[in-house]
Amino acid sequence: MSAIAATLSQTAPRGRVPFGRAFVHPAFDLLVIGSGLSLALTPFLLWGDQASGLGQWLQLWLPLLVLISNSAHFAASTVRLYTKPNALRELPFLTLGFPLLTLLLLTLALVFVDVVGRPLQTLYISWSPFHYGAQAYGLSLIYAYRSGCSLSQGDKRLVRLACLLPFAVSLLGGYHLLGGEWLEARLFLIKVFGWIAFALPAFIVLRLLRQGKTTLPWISVAVLLSNCVWLITLGRTGAFVWATVFHGLQYLAIVTIFHVKDRLNRPGNAHGWAWHTATFYVACLALGYLLFEIWPFAYVLMGFGLAESMLLVAAVINLHHFIVDAFIWKLRQSPNYKIVHDAV
Numbered sequence: 001m002s003a004i005a006a007t008l009s010q011t012a013p014r015g016r017v018p019f020g021r022a023f024v025h026p027a028f029d030l031l032v033i034g035s036g037l038s039l040a041l042t043p044f045l046l047w048g049d050q051a052s053g054l055g056q057w058l059q060l061w062l063p064l065l066v067l068i069s070n071s072a073h074f075a076a077s078t079v080r081l082y083t084k085p086n087a088l089r090e091l092p093f094l095t096l097g098f099p100l101l102t103l104l105l106l107t108l109a110l111v112f113v114d115v116v117g118r119p120l121q122t123l124y125i126s127w128s129p130f131h132y133g134a135q136a137y138g139l140s141l142i143y144a145y146r147s148g149c150s151l152s153q154g155d156k157r158l159v160r161l162a163c164l165l166p167f168a169v170s171l172l173g174g175y176h177l178l179g180g181e182w183l184e185a186r187l188f189l190i191k192v193f194g195w196i197a198f199a200l201p202a203f204i205v206l207r208l209l210r211q212g213k214t215t216l217p218w219i220s221v222a223v224l225l226s227n228c229v230w231l232i233t234l235g236r237t238g239a240f241v242w243a244t245v246f247h248g249l250q251y252l253a254i255v256t257i258f259h260v261k262d263r264l265n266r267p268g269n270a271h272g273w274a275w276h277t278a279t280f281y282v283a284c285l286a287l288g289y290l291l292f293e294i295w296p297f298a299y300v301l302m303g304f305g306l307a308e309s310m311l312l313v314a315a316v317i318n319l320h321h322f323i324v325d326a327f328i329w330k331l332r333q334s335p336n337y338k339i340v341h342d343a344v
Contacts, residue, residue, distance in 0.1 A: 020217030021146040023257045032253045033139065034219040035226035038246040042229055045242055065245050071288030072281065073248030074317050076255050077325045079283050083259065084328070085266075094327055098320070106316045110304045117312050124315040129170040129231050131322050132247055136227040137163040138329065139254065140220040147217040149208070158204050159216075162224050165197035166231035197228045256280055291317055 022029040031037040081087055081095065088095050109117040137160050144151060144159075151159070172186045172193070201216070201224040208215035216224075230243035256277055263269060263276040296309040 018147040018149070018214060018217040020143045020219030021148075022219070023254075028253075029143075030219050030222055033250055034143075034222035035246050035250050036222050037249075038226050038242075039222065039229060042233060045234065062241070062245075067289065067292075068285065069246075069248035069252065070244040071248075071292045072284040073251045073255075073288075074321045075284040075287035075291060076252055076280075077321050077328060079280065079287060080255050080259055081324055081328050083280075084262070091327065094324065098323070102316050102320050106299075106312060109312045109316070110299060110308060113308060113312075117308065120319075121311060121315050124318040126171065127322055128318065129167040130164070131325075132227055132230060132243060133163040133167045135247065135251065136223050139250070140216065140223045143217050143219045143223070147220075148214045149216055149220075150213065151208075155204065155208065158200060158207075159224070162197060162200035162204065163227060165193045165200070166228050169193050169197070170231050194228075194232045197232065198225070201225055252281070252284070 019026060020029065020034075023033070031040075081091075105116075105120070109120045140159055140163070141151070141156070169190050172190050201221045205215045205221065226246065230246060234242055259280050260273050260276045263271070264273060292314065296306065296313045299309040299313070300306050
């Protein structure tokens, strides 16, 4: 996604803060892709039990939300890969060899849990917040360029820093409840990095305005702030649970937009956007259910435990998604670049 954004630029009136040129509608793009909805819901997730019944309602329906958002979003990268024209011919290893390698890795992880399984689990948990930051970087640049904001290399480095500082906070927090050595130093860095991460979007906006440029649009700012909220404000448990839902919803929206635009522009297309949206999402939902809810039981039937089967299946699905996602947004001959600039 960031590779698409990095190649785009256009000019626009200077010295103003644009709302952001939407793909669908300003409200939809801000609430779903910009994750403004997650920012609005954060107080209820933090203090829902005390504030109102909304927080309790969200907790009650969390399993369904995970299925329709998070599970479907993991499947979306695979569905997008195999529905792209000439994917089998242009990416034979990714489409044919890599799934077999993933199956082999999962089997080895289950057979050798301590040697392969535990490190694999740690890798996926560590990689996830980096993946969130990378998506935030790509989306923020896409909306910046769609809105006429031309960023220098220094500007883009600041945006990247704003996206990756929450990842650094997550790593410093560790996965052992902040135990171990250098605890005080780590707590200090977590606090400093957290403040900087939240301050950077405003700093970038003011920096560009001072230079007389069109600055980051509000949708890009919302993307940056929501990434901070997911990984810092919600805490480790909230980030692991709710960030997956919001990130999945954000990803599903943007990948569906690109898929639908591809289909509408294909010669001989006989369907409208609603048909392509529905069929794409249903395919993602069905595959997500199969991967997360059915696949682990295949290993249970082979004699492995249910807990380790579910945990390690989730781990390899995550890793497969991270790698496939990087490729589907970096296809140089794809129409992705044109879609970024096209009006809806």
